[in-house]
Each structure stands twice: as structure tokens, then as C-alpha cells.
Amino acid sequence: MTTKRTTDNVRGRVTDTEFARRHAGVKAIMERLDLTATVVCGRDDETGIDRGRFHYVTDFEALNGQWFAVLFRDSGPVIFQPAYVGRAWADYASRIRDIIVAVDQAADIASLLKERGSATGRVGVVGLGDVMKVNDLRTLERLAPAAELVDVTAELDQMMAIKSDEEIGYLEETGGMCRRAFDAIAEAIRPGVTERYVTSKAFxxxxxxxxxxxxxxxxxxxxxxxxHPPTDDVLERGDVIGFDLEHKGPSHYGVEVTHYFSVGPAPAEYVQMLDAEMRVFTAAREALRPGANAGAVMEAMSAAAAESGMYMAGPVGLGPVMFHGHGVGLNFFCPPYVPGDGPIEAGMVLALHPWTGPERGDKLAVTALDTVVVGEDVSRSLVLPARGLIER
Known part of the structure; x- marks a missing residue:
């Protein structure tokens, strides 16, 4: 018998304690920088930085287009949504109940700043350089000329980089989902099926x-x-196939991980290649400790690569070599970055994917990628703590 029910997960996912922690952190930033309000820009972008910051302060998944959350130091927050979306989803799902449907969001934000006495003070903007549209910025400057707009993107990004225990739990939930997806891939792999067929089972x-x-x-x-995106090419016996799975779970926290399979006996060449990549990955993971510098993590990778006759590729090349590691969470790309020069702190979570050279376009791309949680004493792989080339 099927029991009809209404989901209890419509007005936010996180606990009240977690939501209050985030807003207290934003208010602390406003107090430290003497801001009367902070505008958090959001945009419906599946993998980048545009959506996660807005989600962090609203506990709400933006749909279609540009969204804003305005937080005040001394009064309640407000969401501005695009008019063409319609109010229904926000009204149903948003934890923040003050929602304004706006044709010209920037103009309405300027009006709200005036109404609440913030149009002549310092106003923080998150996403000022990488999310806010130029026209919206010009509108704010024109309609609230006395407001001093301050870019506080780095401050919120740094706050988001340190995950709470609750957030790490959401990441673990996504990691479990990815393990189940790889189980489905393992069951589907065989000669004669297509790349799309195999990945469809994971999806x-x-x-x-x-x-x-x-x-x-x-x-x-x-x-x-x-x-590459999966094609209708058919798998053949002797193939080695790698899967790069980068996905968000039901909590909207994302992880990244690779896994390799062979169709039939695993060729020794690729077993050795993956073993070498895992040694580089392990060296980097062990270097991710509180108090270390991101530069030291890069040095650990380079030393491990050299032991296998390789080097760390970059900053341009065939693979994702500008960064060999970066933060993940509600965003797929955020601080800390490796290489970089910032400190590593407990609670940081990184997608760690060392990319080594020499790069060769005629060889299979082999890299070890997993999402790593920085603990107080030791860092751990979140999705696949132990893996190798799996024969199917």
C-alpha cells in the first residue's frame, strides 16, 4: 500500500542551529567591516560559484536566472527573485519568508536600502566582481549614490570554506550516493554496451x-x-574506462571523484599508471593538515610525482592543471586552492585531483580524484578511501 505524504523538506534543509550559525557569521562580518547591509548575488549556475553563496545564506535552491538575498545588520533578510520565475516555488520552499518578486531587482534593492536606512552607509556585496551584472551595479550606483559598495566576496568565501560538522554530514551523504552510483556502473559494464548506457544506470x-x-x-x-560527455561508442573487451563523477546530493553539497574499470583483465600498464597517481594523491592528502600551507601541499605532490618520474603539470595543458585541488561544498569551485598560499584549516573540504606530466594526448587520461575532508589530526577521502583498477 502506498501512503501519500507531503515532504517535510520544503522550507530548508539545514537545522535551525546551522542556519543561525551562518547568519551570525555574516552579521559578524558586517560588524567588523561596519556594514549596514550585505547583498548576496546568486545565479542559476549548475557547477560554479554563482548559486552556492546565495544558497548558503538562504538555505534555498535558486531556480532560473538572477537572485539576490539582502541581509541587514539590524533587521530581517529579504529575497529578491526574478519576476519571470513566479513566486510559487520560493513561497513554498524558502526559509526566508520576506520575498519580493521584482522586474528590476537592483532598483528594488536600492529602494529597500533607502527604506531601511542603509542607502547612505557601507553596503557589502558578495559576488560583486564575478556574479553581479554590470547593469545591476550601475543601477545601484545610480539609485543609491550615497551608499559605499564594498566587495565582501572573499570574506563569505572564507567563512564557507570551513565546514561545520553538519555540513560534512551532508557531504558524506553525497559521497554515499556516489558510491552507489559506481556500484551501478560496475554492474552495467560489459562488452557491447555504450558509454551512455553505463552512465545512465549511475544517473x-x-x-x-x-x-x-x-x-x-x-x-x-x-x-x-x-x-568527455558519454557518447554512443560501444565498450569492447580490453578497454580501460575512467569515470569522473562530480555531482550534488539531496542536500545540494557536491563531491568529485574518479574511478577506473577494465573490461576484462586489467592491463599492467594502466594498473601501474593508476598506482603512481594514487601515490601522488596520497602524498597530497597527507599534507592537508591544519596549520599547513597550500604551497606545502603542492610541494608534497611534486615530490611524490618525481619519485615516479613524473612532474606536476601546469598552468596550461591537456588536463585541469591550473589547480590540482580546490574547495567544494555548495559550490564546486571555491577556496582553498592548490596551488595557492593560504593556510589549511580543519573543516576544509577539497576536491583533490593531482594532474601529472608528461601529458600525452594518445594515452588514456589517468588521474586520482577524490573529495578530502581536513580533520584535526588526519585528512580522509570522503568517497572512495581505497580503490584501484577494477576488473569487470
């Missing part, structure tokens, strides 16, 4: 478990050797 698991946005790319020794 079925992901959607059944509440996964939201993300992708699965593949790289195959007998086909396109670099990571």
Missing part, C-alpha cells in the same frame, strides 16, 4: 537518491582518451 541511482545537479564524464582507452 538513475543518483536521481532516485535525490541528487540535484552535476555530471559524469568518461575517458576510454579504446575511444576518446580524455574526459
Amino acid at each position: 538513475q541511482v543518483i536521481k532516485e537518491m535525490g541528487g540535484t545537479t552535476g555530471f559524469i564524464h568518461v575517458a576510454r582507452s579504446g575511444g576518446i582518451r580524455t574526459f
